[in-house]
Amino acid sequence: MSDAEQALRKGIGLWGVISLGLGTAVGVSIFSAVSPATALAGPGMLLSVVIAALPMYLIAVSYAYLGSADPVSGASFVWPSRYLHPTLGFFIAWMRIIANMGAMVVLALVLVRYVSMLVPLPVKPTMFAVLLLALLANLVGVGVAARAQTAMVAALILLFGLFVIWGGATVSEPARLEPFLPKGLHGALAAAPLLMGLFFGIEAATEAGGEVANSRRNIPVGIAVAIGSATVLYVAVAFVALTVLGPEALAGSEAPILDTAKRFMGPLAVPVIVLAAIAAIGTSLNSIFTMFSRSLFAMAEAGVLPRFIARVHPRSHVPHMALFTVFGIGCVGLLMPMELTFLFLAVNIPNLVKYGSICLSAARVAHGHPQLHEGAGFRPARATMITLGIAGAICAIGLIALGLEADWRPYVLLLVWGSLGAVWYFVRRRP
16 A cells, blocks of 8 residues: 555545445436336336346445455556556546546536526536535545535435325325336336436445445445445335326426425425435535545556645645546536536446446456455355456446447547547656
């Protein structure tokens, strides 16, 4: 472990691991993906949620395994670099610069749109202010950022719990779920890719693995609790939306959660759902600053980014220059087109490449690093871990291919960005 890594404070406990994962995953998608999924599957969208979760369960096993065997900060760069190839590790982290830029823009944009339902706000200046708030929360210290994350996740669970209990107890009509599969199993399968984004980021705390206390236990337990909680939350919210609005009305809604809430909350619907959106999106944005800064920190430590980015503040013990870099990248992202389909694919494609590489890294560790395997807090049988790692990588590759049908432009953007990364990487490696 380097001196810089040793300077990082272990300020993230079990609840911090859970809240980073759950808070990152429960973001924009829950407010937008329910309608198009219902249009494809009808009430079978509930089954689609479970189907969409299955690849992430496979991928989560690899993260839990590596997080308990080799906890590091900047895991998405470090693990592929160590266990596959340093060049591959660089390119995965390099492509995720675009992904994280797009994610920050999406989250800030949607957050401003929801808050504007209560108070009209200028879009770009408010997005800048949102990014600044996330920066300040993380500069104070990872413990403070983790506690803020836990508080926001608690508020999120409370608000969605109110939505589920109130709607389920007063106006829910389970008969609306019949027929359950009006378009057959094919419809439920077709809707599943739209819902994959519900689970992206569930592994968030592994990016700050070097700052997780008792990481060999807390990382696998935290990931398991986070992905299980997210699945229950999504199914419960979708069940209420379906049984309150009905599949036809839900499929045609542009604001499905808000339209559902209006049926039983009346005038309270807008403030309650706006607060839920603020909590959901705020937790995701806070997690991105924590995760992305650790990835940039690890890249600078390895010498593939300027060394000053790896500086750790002597008092707060956070990688402050990496955090400022994240903020700068987010500000540049404000110049990107504000088109959500384009932005979602620019975010998801590099994340899926990352997931595939982590799964292959886990398979490689299980196969060729017996000491790490034996020291892992979460340790499936070696043959089982190899099989699960390869299966997770295959799932990620398949989902990348599916995205081409939606929009080819993000693929071109990422190809150009990757070419620039190749130039940067080989120039940096020259003596």
